[in-house]
Amino acid sequence: MTVSRWAPDARERLEAAALDLFVENGYEETTVAQIADRAGLNRATFFRHFADKREVLFGGEDMLTGLFADGIRDASPDATLTECLQAAFAAAGVALTPQQRAKAAQRVRVAAANSEVQERGLLKRARMARSISAALRMRGADELTARLGAEVGMLAFSIAVERWMGADNDEPFPLHAAAALSDLQERAADLGASL
Amino acid sequence: MTVSRWAPDARERLEAAALDLFVENGYEETTVAQIADRAGLNRATFFRHFADKREVLFGGEDMLTGLFADGIRDASPDATLTECLQAAFAAAGVALTPQQRAKAAQRVRVAAANSEVQERGLLKRARMARSISAALRMRGADELTARLGAEVGMLAFSIAVERWMGADNDEPFPLHAAAALSDLQERAADLGASL
Numbered sequence: 381m382t383v384s385r386w387a388p389d390a391r392e393r394l395e396a397a398a399l400d401l402f403v404e405n406g407y408e409e410t411t412v413a414q415i416a417d418r419a420g421l422n423r424a425t426f427f428r429h430f431a432d433k434r435e436v437l438f439g440g441e442d443m444l445t446g447l448f449a450d451g452i453r454d455a456s457p458d459a460t461l462t463e464c465l466q467a468a469f470a471a472a473g474v475a476l477t478p479q480q481r482a483k484a485a486q487r488v489r490v491a492a493a494n495s496e497v498q499e500r501g502l503l504k505r506a507r508m509a510r511s512i513s514a515a516l517r518m519r520g521a522d523e524l525t526a527r528l529g530a531e532v533g534m535l536a537f538s539i540a541v542e543r544w545m546g547a548d549n550d551e552p553f554p555l556h557a558a559a560a561l562s563d564l565q566e567r568a569a570d571l572g573a574s575l
Numbered sequence: 576m577t578v579s580r581w582a583p584d585a586r587e588r589l590e591a592a593a594l595d596l597f598v599e600n601g602y603e604e605t606t607v608a609q610i611a612d613r614a615g616l617n618r619a620t621f622f623r624h625f626a627d628k629r630e631v632l633f634g635g636e637d638m639l640t641g642l643f644a645d646g647i648r649d650a651s652p653d654a655t656l657t658e659c660l661q662a663a664f665a666a667a668g669v670a671l672t673p674q675q676r677a678k679a680a681q682r683v684r685v686a687a688a689n690s691e692v693q694e695r696g697l698l699k700r701a702r703m704a705r706s707i708s709a710a711l712r713m714r715g716a717d718e719l720t721a722r723l724g725a726e727v728g729m730l731a732f733s734i735a736v737e738r739w740m741g742a743d744n745d746e747p748f749p750l751h752a753a754a755a756l757s758d759l760q761e762r763a764a765d766l767g768a769s770l
Contacts, residue, residue: 458769459770460766460767460768460769460770461766461767461768461770462766462767464770495698498698498701499694499695499697499698500694502694502697502698502700502701503690503693503694503697505697506693506697516770519770520770521770524734524758524759524762525762525770527730527734528727528730528759528762528763528766529766531726531727531729531730532723532726532763532766534726535722535723535726539719539722563719564719564723565766565767567719567720567723568723568727568763568764568766569763569764569766571655571656571657571723571724571727571760571763571764572655572656572657572760573655573656574653574655575654575655575656575659575711575714575715575716575720
């Protein structure tokens with residue numbers, strides 16, 4: 381593969397190359413040099429885009445963190461907490477394309493095999509939760525409501541991603557998210573009921 | 576300090592020595608050899624008790640994971656989800672002593688300064704949540720209810736730890752946890768209301 385002098389799509393190429401190599405050869409066994417080589421780039425370019433080997437798996441999370449906050453900020457002024465979360469998931473829909481869906485399954489396999497990767501994923505998840513919580517606070521939610529909303533939102537997001545990955549149709553992500561959130565809201569209202 | 580030939584309290588001594596050194600000199604700067612030396616033990620003993628330097632900070636979480644599951648399993652047969660979580664926190668109370676309370680503040684300072692430590696803490700938190708969720712499933716909760724219960728339970732736990740650490744009295748941990756859970760339950764019933 382020819383090494384481009386400049387590559388506007390370098391980030392995406394590095395992400396795709398890394399995922400392929402992690403699945404083919406294992407996360408531990410893959411080096412940054414191999415990822416850069418597969419992408420037709422060099423190590424220095426890799427480190428311009430990602431701080432370390434783990435980060436190449438989590439560019440999507442960084443983007444979602446921003447999209448969630450945008451969605452909540454732009455929700456209608458009288459939106460309820462669940463409507464704010466729906467707005468966050470609707471905003472995230474632009475990043476959760478059918479192409480991303482194919483990659484999501486690969487990423488789950490890589491993370492399942494490596495606890496370092498899981499740890500980084502959890503750090504990203506915690507940041508996403510803090511972003512949701514901060515956006516809810518900006519709308520006037522009290523601290524506990526904002527933190528609860530963020531945890532319920534992140535759980536709805538996880539469940540929706542699982543359903544979206546496992547679905548045998550092309551239902552867009554925001555529909556899965558709306559359904560998961562509604563399922564959780566029903567149960568949240570009933571925490572004091574018998575199991 | 577004399578090096579004991581055997582030390583039934585080696586684990587506790589290593590934990591205390593590590594925390595002191597992390598606070599005094601920084602987490603990154605402290606070596607396992609220094610921790611062992613401060614505890615009057617050797618490196619080999621350290622690695623019999625802990626897989627790596629980060630683990631020495633999280634023995635408490637491993638114990639709590641088991642106590643939470645025990646509490647839920649032993650709750651009365653007709654307990655509601657929130658009563659199961661209260662039982663988990665009551666069981667955890669034995670480990671969350673006033674002595675642990677003093678150490679908790681040190682651990683928060685160490686974690687705040689090091690993202691590797693935060694990542695490990697999040698992995699432990701995820702395991703605690705899975706333990707709660709599995710224990711709720713064993714009592715017949717459906718999967719979503721169990722996962723929601725685990726997230727609400729872990730959030731109540733975090734809030735209770737913050738309040739317990741910050742309190743100017745010696746109110747025992749389970750009382751803080753019961754109050755935090757009750758605060759969250761009230762908000763959870765109201766996710767569909769205006770912010």
